[in-house]
Amino acid sequence: MPTRPFRFGVSMLATGSRSAWQAKARQAEDLGYDVLQVPDHMGMPAPFPALVSAADATTTLRLGTLVLNAGFYRPALLARDIADTDQLTDGRLEVGLGAGYAEAEFRTAELPYPAPAERVDHLAHTVAELHRLFATPDQVPAVRQSPAPPLLVAGIGDRVLRLAAREADIVGFPVMSLRTPPGGDPQQVLAERVDHVRAEAGARFGHLELNLFVSTVALTGPSAGAPDLTAARRLAPDLTEDQIRRLPNVLAGSPDEIAETLHRYRETYGLTYFSVLEPHLTDFAKVITRLR
Structure with a gap:
């Protein structure tokens, strides 16, 4: 395909x-x-x-x-x-x-x-x-x-994702911290949610578009320090620093590094549609240019 x-x-x-x-x-x-x-x-x-x-x-x-x-x-x-x-x-x-x-x-x-x-x-x-x-x-x-x-039907629970898999054109995945348990791996949570959609969609899965809501875009560069993850910490106060950095909804790094991450998400999970928030409009555009 x-x-x-x-x-x-x-x-x-x-x-x-x-x-x-x-x-x-x-x-x-x-x-x-x-x-x-x-x-x-x-x-x-x-x-x-x-x-x-x-x-x-x-x-x-x-x-x-x-x-x-x-x-x-x-x-x-x-x-x-x-x-x-x-x-x-x-x-x-x-x-x-x-x-x-x-x-x-x-x-x-x-x-x-x-x-x-x-x-x-x-x-x-x-x-x-x-x-x-x-x-x-x-x-x-x-x-x-x-x-x-x-x-597009968006959600994280089994029933909403079953509905999306069977009835929608686009499946939307919101913030993975909503399903990440203490000590859990947010990337594994995303993999499990995509697998659930695949199982529920059956033959439809290849026709579905998968969307990821991105809550944080933190660009870094040669002269920049650590990425600012303040907003992500507010959204996920119960997660550790490592878990926050591993949230699929948190994109931190240089534009080239984030572009590599999105290529990996496409190859690993089938995610191809990414939605960012207005405050990240211009920063994320630097990533878009590397993916066209």
């Missing part, structure tokens, strides 16, 4: 004015990113209007959600928003979905916070309904892409 090419996304955390937001979208496109992504958290941009505005300022950049909190939506209403956004972005939309995890955000939205199993049930129901609605010939509004925008 041919090697799948790399793709790179950047999750933008703030919009500001229309001109400032569109300038950031053009910058991401000019720096070589393939996808501009918007998360779905209270206090951050509303995903769909932000993506439509970014599309107006760009030509080839795809627009995605990483990821929508399925618990905030009812499937028919979400299908309407997806369809119109797909039309208004000229068929450049990619839809990322997750089960939702931040209890405080549900409370802020005045929504009940279901138990984990119920949140996954709702995610599965949402995915099934989106598939059904977009396959309906007279669905109004209709999506621009056929049969529908690519679907």
